[in-house]
Structure formats: C-alpha cells, structure tokens
Amino acid sequence: MYFISLCEIKYKGLTSRVIGKEPMKDEKVKIEVLDRSGAEHDLSVEMGTNLREALIQNGLSPYEGAFKGLNCKGMGICGTCKIVVSESFEDWERRSCQIQCFHDLKIRLK
Numbered sequence: 112m113y114f115i116s117l118c119e120i121k122y123k124g125l126t127s128r129v130i131g132k133e134p135m136k137d138e139k140v141k142i143e144v145l146d147r148s149g150a151e152h153d154l155s156v157e158m159g160t161n162l163r164e165a166l167i168q169n170g171l172s173p174y175e176g177a178f179k180g181l182n183c184k185g186m187g188i189c190g191t192c193k194i195v196v197s198e199s200f201e202d203w204e205r206r207s208c209q210i211q212c213f214h215d216l217k218i219r220l221k
C-alpha cells in the first residue's frame with residue numbers, strides 16, 4: 112500500500128511540483144535468500160530497506176573473503192556486493208547496495 116506525496120523541486124530559480132508514491136511506514140517485504148551453502152533464509156524487512164544493509168544485519172554478507180573489509184561500503188563503486196536476483200524466468204546480477212526493497216525478492220548470494 113502506498114500514499115501519495117507532494118514535493119517541490121527547486122532548480123535554478125524554478126519550482127516544480129511533483130506527485131510521487133512513497134511507501135507507507137511499517138510495511139514489510141519478504142526476501143528469500145539462498146546462501147552459498149545452499150541454505151534458504153526468509154527475511155522480512157521494512158519496505159525501502161537497502162538490500163546490502165538488510166543482508167548484513169541478518170548475518171548474510173554479500174561479500175566473499177577479503178572483500179568483507181575491502182569494499183566501498185555501499186557507494187556503488189567496487190562491485191564486490193553483487194548478488195543474483197531471480198525474476199520470473201531470468202537471473203540478474205546486481206549490486207546489492209544499489210537495491211531498495213520495494214517488493215518481495217528472491218536472491219542468491221554469489
């Protein structure tokens with residue numbers, strides 16, 4: 112469920128009004144995670160939560176080996192946080208730090 116919000120964008124002296132959708136607070140999305148050992152985990156996180164942060168908070172690091180310490184901390188630069196997102200009939204590799212969870216997801220750690 113969403114609510115409609117109105118915000119103003121000011122740019123170079125011009126003001127535009129934008130109507131957008133924002134997630135309602137307290138709404139949860141489900142993330143099914145297949146870890147590297149083949150075990151399945153079901154996470155329930157607040158809508159809009161960053162996927163990388165959700166994984167780390169639940170003890171499911173998207174990083175392997177030395178990259179747990181050597182990464183860009185979610186800035187979207189290094190590419191070491193990649194996971195595989197399963198959608199319908201295809202799998203997509205994505206940087207987990209660049210995904211905000213707005214709907215249920217099924218992912219696999221690399």
Ligand code: FES
Binds near residue numbers: 184186188
């Ligand atoms: S943490 Fe570096 S790209 Fe995601």
